[in-house]
Amino acid sequence: MANVSKSLNAGVHNATGIEFQKHCVLFLLLDNYEKLKERKYFICLEHHDDFLFCFQNGNGELTSIDAYQAKKSSGKWGVSDELCDILRKLVEVGVALKEDSIQKNECYSHALHFVTNDAITLRAGSKPKVVTTTINESNNWVEFVKLDKKIRDCLEEKVKKKLKSNITALNEVGNIKFCFIDFGKTRQGHIERLIGKFILTFSNKVKDPNAAILTLLELFREIETAFNQGYKAKLLDKKKRVESDVINEALNIITSQQMAFETWRNHRKDFAKSLGLNLIQQREFELHFNNSFDLFKDYHQAEHIKILSFVRNNSQLLESCTDEVMLVEEMFKKFKSENNSQLDEVELKAAVFAACIELINPHE
Known part of the structure; x- marks a missing residue:
């Protein structure tokens, strides 16, 4: 014993x-x-x-x-x-x-x-x-x-x-x-x-x-x-555990944020023009898309969950869009035409952008 x-x-x-x-x-x-x-x-x-x-x-x-x-x-x-x-x-x-x-x-x-x-x-x-x-x-x-x-x-x-x-x-x-x-x-x-x-x-x-x-x-x-x-x-005491799902989710967020940052940095001017972001809004946009990855996994954030689900449910746009800029623009237009959101315009664009990056780069 x-x-x-x-x-x-x-x-x-x-x-x-x-x-x-x-x-x-x-x-x-x-x-x-x-x-x-x-x-x-x-x-x-x-x-x-x-x-x-x-x-x-x-x-x-x-x-x-x-x-x-x-x-x-x-x-x-x-x-x-x-x-x-x-x-x-x-x-x-x-x-x-x-x-x-x-x-x-x-x-x-x-x-x-x-x-x-x-x-x-x-x-x-x-x-x-x-x-x-x-x-x-x-x-x-x-x-x-x-x-x-x-x-x-x-x-x-x-x-x-x-x-x-x-x-x-x-x-x-x-x-x-x-x-x-x-x-x-x-x-x-x-x-x-x-x-x-x-x-x-x-x-x-x-x-x-x-x-x-x-x-x-x-x-x-x-x-x-x-x-x-x-x-x-x-x-059986789950207070003493870190589950593999939690670890994988943390790694997914880390890699998704990096991918989003690199995509934004490489095509900043194109995204800004396509989404109508002025220089001040661009700084705000960058902050919001970084935060979006954490908000996507928070079940209390209904707006971000809704946006992520919408983007995933409209993955067929990957077939008609030729690059990330076009995909984000088309996804944002489609979301606006079919949904209302409590998020302000810049935050909404940033959340759609972050969700699209996850869609383009599925985790292994």
Whole structure:
């Protein structure tokens, strides 16, 4: 039986630790984006473990979980008391995940990761028969079961001593994986690494990757400060989740805004002439179309929802329009002829423009 521990909420008070955890979450999200973007999942922070990636099937059943203990380090790791404490926590998490009452698929499985920003050197045996495995930038992902038997036996024995009466948790050691992330030692170093990873993932689709990274990190703010009620972690607790739909929507908004900005910048004079925008109105127009992407997903913004739906329902105009300027002009005329709007003229034009950019550039 997994023990209830007040340490479940300890990380909520530890801003530095959570910051590193969030950076690791985002790095792994970007690093695996091509695989993740078509999958249904949710991410938990400070819930059973430092963070979890929980994968679901179409029925909402859990198919697998990747659990992570993320520790920032200023020095290299060895077969130390601290490392074995981390491994003990991981195997106890494995038991807790099995016991969690959330519905699981019959083929459910989980992996238990220790992730850090410095090299891990695992060494066992005595001279001249010492065996060593190092997890670092050139060998950044190692499974426990693939370690040399001497190292496995050494770690297993040390973890067994720490488990005391909870010896059944030792069955989880086979699910452990060691992971190295090439982060620097400072927050700025982490952000720079994340920006680089974001650029590699999305190429030139986003003008300001630094702002994009900060936007994505903000998604975790609410769940990082939510307590596990009664010091009991439950995967059914949606207050501790960020769903894949929310992540995808945030990425869609980021890339759509960039596309809109680039389209406006490249054809500003043509759009201004076509939509009858004077120089003062052009500045207002730019502000409104940037805001429109957020308003499109706010169910309280009936006018913007109506405009987005109208544009999507009139996608046949893509067949008769030869460029973006013509499409926005024709879509705006059609909307005006068929609808009334509470938005002022410039805001309405900006919302139609933003909706048309989404229509032209559907998200992958």
